Amino acid sequence: MAQNTGFKTSRTLETTMTLEGRVLNEDGTPISGANVEGKMGRYATTNGMGYFKLPANMGEEIVIRGLDFETVYYRIRSNEDIEIRVQNPEQDTQKLSTLSYKIAMDSAQFYLKKDAQKTADFLIAALSNNPKSLSTAQESAAYEKLGDLYTFNKQYDLAIDNYTQAEALEKSFKITIKKADALRLNGNYQEAITAYKINPNKKAGALTTTDQLARLNGLADAYSKTNNETKALETYKEALSIAALANRKSEMTSINTNIASIYNSLGELDDAESYYNTAIKESKKESPKANVVTQSQTADFYNSNAQFDKEIALRKNNIQLLDEIAADKKRIKGKPESVATDHKEGFLNSPKLMAESESVSSEYDMEEIVMDSPVETTSIAPVTENTNLGLTKQKEQLKIAEALKSQNKISEAISFFEASLEEATVNNDLAIKKDAAKSLYELNKKAGNTKKALSYNELYINTVDALYLEKENELEETARKAKELVSKQTRILTLEKDRELTENKIALINTERELTQEMNQRQRWIIYSLVALSLLLLTLAYFMYRNNKQQKINNHLLALKSLRSQMNPHFIFNALNSVNNYIAQNDERAANKYLADFSKLMRSVLENSELDFIPLEKEIDLLGLYLKLEHERFKDKFDFKLDIDPAIKEAHLQVPPMLLQPIIENAVWHGLRYKNEKGYLNVAFARVENGIQVTITDNGIGREQSKAIKTEHQKKRDSKGLGNIKNRVALLNELHDCEIDIKVSDAGLSPDVGTTVVVNFKN
Missing domain, CATH: 2.60.40.1120 (Carboxypeptidase-like, regulatory domain)
Structure with a gap:
């Protein structure tokens, strides 16, 4: 070379x-x-x-x-x-463009399971070469074949689209079943159930036994997938009776197996075993391959229920059957020579290449028994995600070894694991080789055979690496094929659209132009109307919001003014009572002095009556003057002290006028006035971290005794005064976004030793 x-x-x-x-x-x-x-x-x-x-x-x-x-x-x-x-590629395109519908369809059928791209290319040619000459039935058949292609390649969503297109062109119960199968395999179980239940009288064509069995098997499998075992059993048994009447041995075998599987999942083991045994009997009448598959499924059932002896017996029988099948095939066909083929050796193969391709597939048949669900005809057993159920000698040996291992028959298990490993090595079955090597490593390690265990562990690691590479290659190839098929489907859709556009181009252009103009005009009017309406609504909403906000502010201001007007007369009334008291005692000099101080206080109060806030220094002066007046009246009842933190002057804080005066008044009139001995009142202004804190403390009789000795009139008046203060604070906080907080508590450990009121003004 x-x-x-x-x-x-x-x-x-x-x-x-x-x-x-x-x-x-x-x-x-x-x-x-x-x-x-x-x-x-x-x-x-x-x-x-x-x-x-x-x-x-x-x-x-x-x-x-x-x-x-x-x-x-x-x-x-x-x-x-x-x-x-x-x-x-140009030559390929030229060849494809000259093919007749029949040749293109026949070629697509030939390549259906061999080359997905070629199949798609032939079907595209069948649809696009002479589209005007195609009948509805021919076009439907092409889309049906596309659905078969995508089903075989497990792209069920694309299969559904093409079966739907085929069904729309020509009603056929066969197509409906294929579409239902694709829906089920795609996970659309409810849609699949609905499709399977379509009345056959409304479909074109007769409902054959094959179609009926396919429908019932698919429906039963969909019920099983949705955990509706009752419906699944009913449907499978209906299918079983039809298969028995038609003497369909292969269908009877698969249906019995499916029924047994459902009974097993329900825990009804006797019924499950009975149906599995029936399936084995039917499979023996069918073929050795079917017998092997059925016995393997029954062995899996025994394994799931820990009946290992029965499982082992069936698998040993399977190994014997597999040897006989392989020997028969080799004797009849001989071992063929390896033929290297590629994915794109040409659209129309020569007879020699076709024969070589068949011989290659027969070689692999000797190594593994598979259950193929043919795509080109309606399948009796429902198509599942695992269309190929691989059964090999090494796989059965591995499962026998695992069953022996579960029975703690270690030496026998090792023997079968080694046989499975040897067979898997000969047939390059990496998955079985991996599992066998791992089990042999674990068993030898457990038995103390360290050297053997290490060698099997090394074999296991190498096999895992090789298997990973193989799976990676398979995934890469699958992804590439899927991408290519999606590309083909896109081309098919494009061709279909192009054909529709070509046939209706002039009419569509004119209609579209008229519709566009009319729609644009209508949309403009709608947009203008919506814009105008939106502006109007926004304007109305703005004015309503502004009016509501202003009204709310006015209401709050009015309420605040009302509260201030309620507080001032209360204070004036008490002050005049004090003047009257001096006059009653004929103390003209004290009355005149008190009246002068009172006049000064009143002038300041009136000046501030319309204001919501005044400087803190001014409020302190007013409170000092008020305390002086109250002390003049009750010299024998209490002394007071006004503590001012020097840092107050730096605060420059604005406070509501005469907010603290009613609190001090309550302390004097309801706490200190009724005290037997002389009391004490302290008003302290302190600078805190986030504002000013005012603490008003008295050692009067306390809140509880004060309530006890009050008259009904005094109780109402006191309650109203405190309520006014709270309402005023609430309005100020809301209206001016203040943070004024008032807390009232007992001054000592018992409720009869005075009251403390703490007022916080935050910056």
């Missing part, structure tokens, strides 16, 4: 092989300078003869890119040399 012209090794990942290959055009001419990319930055280019070499690992995907051909993705399956033939 010729030498390659470009070569770059991996920097971080050790490779296990060197892949050698050649890239050719469809006509066999070599392509030079093609880009060949592997994992971890590995790269090579083809030489003049189209050859390349690339370090790689088994199972990896390489990408071949070039300007003149479509990108090719190739998964490494063997150590043998590969030959990849590519096609020119």
Whole structure:
């Protein structure tokens, strides 16, 4: 083989092989300078003869890119040399554009399970080559096949869209069932149930036994997914009776298994075992493969209920059957040679390539038994997320070993784990190999076989790494295929839209222009009206808000003024009583002096009566004058002291006028006046952190005794005075955003030793 012209090794990942290959055009001419990319930055280019070499690992995907051909993705399956033939995209497009509807549909059917992109390309050609000549049935069939493609590739949301389109074009119970299956697989269980329940008389075509069984199985599975086991059992049993009448052995096997599974989930183990046994009997009549699958499912049932002996017996029988099946296939077909194929070897394969492709798939059939749900026909057993249920010899050996391990039969378990590991190694089954190696590590470690345990642990770690890489490759390939299929679906939608636009272009343009003009005019009027209405409403709202706010302020001001007017007459009345008392005692000199001080106080009170706030210094002067007058009247009842913090002058605080006077008046008239011995009143102004604190303390008779000796008239008047103070403070706080707080408490430890009132004026 010729030498390659470009070569770059991996920097971080050790490779296990060197892949050698050649890239050719469809006509066999070599392509030079093609880009060949592997994992971890590995790269090579083809030489003049189209050859390349690339370090790689088994199972990896390489990408071949070039300007003149479509990108090719190739998964490494063997150590043998590969030959990849590519096609020119323009040539592909030209070929597709010349295909008839029938050829395009037949080709799509051939590639349905082999190459999703090619299938989509053929279906696009079927829909777009001669759209005017397509009948409704033909167009519906193409969309149905698209739904089959997306279902097979597990893109159920896209499948639903295409089945819906097919159903809209031509009613068919078969399409309805496929759509219901896609809904169920997509998790739309309620919608699926509704679809399965559609009356068949309203659909086109006869309801065959196959259709009826498909409908009932799908409906039962949807009920099971929604935890409605009762309905699921009823539906499965109805399907079972139909299958029995039609002598459908395979359907009877799967339905019996499904019924048994539901009974198991309900905890009705006897019924579950009975149906599993019936399923095994039916599967023996069907085929060895079906028998293996059914016995494996029954063994899983026994395992879930800790009936390990029964499980082991069934799995040992399965191993024998798997050996017989493999021997029969090898004897009939022989072991085929490995054939390297790529994802894009050409749209129309030669008979030779088709035969080679079939032989490759048959080789894998020898290694694993799968239950395929065909997409091209309506499935009897409902399609599930796991359309392939893999059953291999190594898997059954592993489960036998796990059952023996659960029975604490360690030596026997180790023997089966080793057999499973050996079989998995031969068949490159990394998942089983990983589980077997891990279990052997744990059991040998437990048995004290440290050396063996370490070797199995190392094997486990290496297998996990290999499995991770394999899964990563699979996820990457799946994501790429999904992206490509979404792109194809977008193209299909675009083609459909383009066709509709082409057919109705002139009419749509004219109609759209008229509608646009009319709509724009209507929208302008609506917008203008809404803007005008909004402005009007905003204006009204603003004026209403402003009026309400002003009215509220006026009401508060009026209430505040009313409270002030109620307080001042109360004080004047008490002061005049004092003057009258002096006159009654014929103390003219004291009366004149008291009256002069009273006149001075009244002038200040009247000057401040219309103000909500006055300077704190002025309020202190007024209180000092008031205390002097009250002391003149009750010299024998109390002495007083006015403590002023020097820092008060720096506060520059404004306070409500005569707010403290009623409190001092209450202390004198209701606390100190009734005291037998001479009392004491202290009024202290202190500068605190966030304002001024005024503490008014007396050692009078206390609040409780004062209440006891009051007359009914005094009680009402005192209550009204204190209420006025509280109301005034509340209005001031709300109207002027003040923070005035009044707290009243007993001055001593008992309620008969005076009262303390603390008033806080915050800045």
